[in-house]
Amino acid sequence: MNPEETSRRLNQRKADKHSRLHSSNPLSTNPHNGFPALSPAADPAVISPQDPTLLIGSSLVATCTVSPDMRLRAEDLYWTLNGRRLPAASYAALGPSTLSVALARLNGSRQQSGDNLVCHSRDGGILAGSCLYVGLPPEKPVNITCWSKNMKDLTCKWAPGTEGETFLHTNYTLKYKRRWYGQDNTCQEYHTAGTYSCHIPKDLALFTPYEIWVEASNRLGVAVSDVVMLDILDVVTTDPPSDVHVSRVGDLEDQLSVRWSSPPALKDFLFQAKYQIQYRVEDSSEWKVVDDVGNQTSCRLAGLRPGTVYFVQVRCNPFSIYGSKKAGIWSDWSNPTAASTPRSERVAGGCDPKGGEQNTTLRRELKQFFGWVKKHAYGCSNLGIKLYDQWRVWLQKSHKTRNQVLPGDKL
Amino acid sequence: MAAAESPSTALRRRDLCSRGIRLAGKMRADVVDLLDAYVEQQGLDASASVAAVEGVPLAAVERWDEQTGTQRLLENLAAYRAFRALLAQMLEEQREQLGEADAGLGRALAAVLLQVSAFAYHLEELLRLESRGVPGEEGDEEEDGPPPPPRLSLFEQKLRGLGVLRELAQWAVRSVRDLRQLAKPSPATGAAPGLAESP
Numbered sequence: 001m002n003p004e005e006t007s008r009r010l011n012q013r014k015a016d017k018h019s020r021l022h023s024s025n026p027l028s029t030n031p032h033n034g035f036p037a038l039s040p041a042a043d044p045a046v047i048s049p050q051d052p053t054l055l056i057g058s059s060l061v062a063t064c065t066v067s068p069d070m071r072l073r074a075e076d077l078y079w080t081l082n083g084r085r086l087p088a089a090s091y092a093a094l095g096p097s098t099l100s101v102a103l104a105r106l107n108g109s110r111q112q113s114g115d116n117l118v119c120h121s122r123d124g125g126i127l128a129g130s131c132l133y134v135g136l137p138p139e140k141p142v143n144i145t146c147w148s149k150n151m152k153d154l155t156c157k158w159a160p161g162t163e164g165e166t167f168l169h170t171n172y173t174l175k176y177k178r179r180w181y182g183q184d185n186t187c188q189e190y191h192t193a194g195t196y197s198c199h200i201p202k203d204l205a206l207f208t209p210y211e212i213w214v215e216a217s218n219r220l221g222v223a224v225s226d227v228v229m230l231d232i233l234d235v236v237t238t239d240p241p242s243d244v245h246v247s248r249v250g251d252l253e254d255q256l257s258v259r260w261s262s263p264p265a266l267k268d269f270l271f272q273a274k275y276q277i278q279y280r281v282e283d284s285s286e287w288k289v290v291d292d293v294g295n296q297t298s299c300r301l302a303g304l305r306p307g308t309v310y311f312v313q314v315r316c317n318p319f320s321i322y323g324s325k326k327a328g329i330w331s332d333w334s335n336p337t338a339a340s341t342p343r344s345e346r347v348a349g350g351c352d353p354k355g356g357e358q359n360t361t362l363r364r365e366l367k368q369f370f371g372w373v374k375k376h377a378y379g380c381s382n383l384g385i386k387l388y389d390q391w392r393v394w395l396q397k398s399h400k401t402r403n404q405v406l407p408g409d410k411l
Numbered sequence: 412m413a414a415a416e417s418p419s420t421a422l423r424r425r426d427l428c429s430r431g432i433r434l435a436g437k438m439r440a441d442v443v444d445l446l447d448a449y450v451e452q453q454g455l456d457a458s459a460s461v462a463a464v465e466g467v468p469l470a471a472v473e474r475w476d477e478q479t480g481t482q483r484l485l486e487n488l489a490a491y492r493a494f495r496a497l498l499a500q501m502l503e504e505q506r507e508q509l510g511e512a513d514a515g516l517g518r519a520l521a522a523v524l525l526q527v528s529a530f531a532y533h534l535e536e537l538l539r540l541e542s543r544g545v546p547g548e549e550g551d552e553e554e555d556g557p558p559p560p561p562r563l564s565l566f567e568q569k570l571r572g573l574g575v576l577r578e579l580a581q582w583a584v585r586s587v588r589d590l591r592q593l594a595k596p597s598p599a600t601g602a603a604p605g606l607a608e609s610p
């Protein structure tokens with residue numbers, strides 16, 4: 001029988017059943033009516049077992065029995081698995097119209113929708129198919145970590161277990177309840193922070209511990225994680241600072257000033273905050289982190305390259321909320337804010353001073369500095385880096401003035 | 412169609428047709444992409460010959476040139492109503508079996524379902540413009556509702572999905588041609604003989 005003939009027969013068989021259920025009105029086609037109940041007798045062939053679930057490494061013997069109407073014999077049939085023809089050596093004719101195939105040491109399913117084991121007629125037509133689900137039972141989910149954005153919600157993520165891949169579609173359900181009392185709740189919004197994550201948007205209580213766990217299930221079983229206990233106040237994070245301003249410090253070519261505000265979403269709560277800054281030059285992807293900012297909402301970046309664009313980001317860690325003893329969770333970094341340092345007049349033209357010249361310049365500057373301190377610092381109480389910076393601003397201004405008067409005069 | 416089509420009706424028809432053509436073209440492109448993703452996810456052979464997929468309206472038509480405008484619209488409407496239900500069923504089965512495992516495919520299926528629904532509505536508008544009543548859907552008239560769909564094996568579901576998407580891609584091509592025919596200016600005096608003969 002050629003493929004057209006096989007198709008014609010299959011079509012005819014199905015059309016006969018179809019016509020019993022459809023009216024002649026072309027608009028009456030309703031797919032819910034369109035699929036007649038398929039009884040085994042109506043199918044061109046039947047595979048057994050149908051859609052089995054198996055452990056990796058197990059073996060299977062499947063049979064394909066052709067309907068007598070098809071006028072096909074066992075020797076007219078062959079098998080494919082995921083489109084690849086299985087060797088005839090694994091076949092056995094179990095009757096005039098039944099062909100079996102033996103599959104040994106099965107690997108995990110190639111796709112989660114199941115491997116396709118198909119019985120074909122000699123001409124290549126599909127007579128019947130069965131989906132094989134070969135895999136492993138799920139493992140206990142591990143590493144559950146949760147965070148609450150501004151104490152309003154809770155997001156948790158986890159790892160699927162040490163082995164990971166089960167080759168089968170595995171469903172994860174995050175459950176939670178208030179400790180001691182309260183019923184189990186099921187998280188509804190999955191994949192919000194990655195493949196293995198879930199978001200609980202509301203109805204969370206403060207000042208009470210929660211029990212949280214994850215159940216993994218697939219066709220081969222169920223595994224439940226250990227229960228994690230947490231208090232929302234211990235896992236609070238916040239939005240990144242949104243109003244980060246970066247500006248120059250006078251004409252100081254190696255410094256930038258960064259200012260920001262504390263997180264507004266937490267303004268009504270008792271908490272402390274610490275901040276981190278990271279910055280990088282425009283043409284580099286390497287960030288330099290300043291992690292000793294503490295709870296200040298401004299900071300001066302020093303030691304920068306003159307005449308260079310810098311990107312700056314700030315993040316916040318709210319901790320000790322209502323006296324929580326936990327370390328707090330860092331927010332995301334703020335969007336990068338850019339600013340450039342002033343161009344250095346001394347290195348204009350790309351020519352760095354030689355070492356000897358540098359020493360002479362430094363000595364001269366220090367001499368000038370001490371003279372300036374005598375004049376401007378009253379006692380030692382004000383002596384500090386800010387005073388030094390003020391002096392450098394003054395120095396640069398005086399250089400500028402001098403350059404204007406004597407353009408040929410070099411430092 | 413009225414005996415003498417008013418200029419505003421003709422304009423509206425042309426506008427609906429040209430928008431329908433654009434919609435069908437986009438649908439065709441999206442269905443072809445979806446078909447690729449579907450075949451890969453289901454582990455099927457893209458060239459597999461699927462003998463018959465019941466309930467899937469066939470785009471193939473004989474004597475296409477002889478069809479009247481109304482016939483074209485009615486056949487298109489019947490087909491897209493069927494596809495709407497078939498795609499909804501595919502989407503449900505997809506979610507049932509794979510959850511959100513392949514959210515991309517689910518989203519693409521949902522997007523095509525939306526396009527099919529929009530196109531069916533578009534066809535209804537055109538039928539109204541032709542002063543034809545829009546036929547009710549079969550399910551609306553049945554007091555007990557449609558009988559539940561029979562349970563197909565998982566492999567049969569895969570094959571049916573392949574058949575649905577393949578045929579939908581064919582229909583999108585046919586619909587573009589049907590709408591181009593409809594957009595052609597009709598004779599000023601309303602012979603529209605085909606329309607009178609149509610069901």
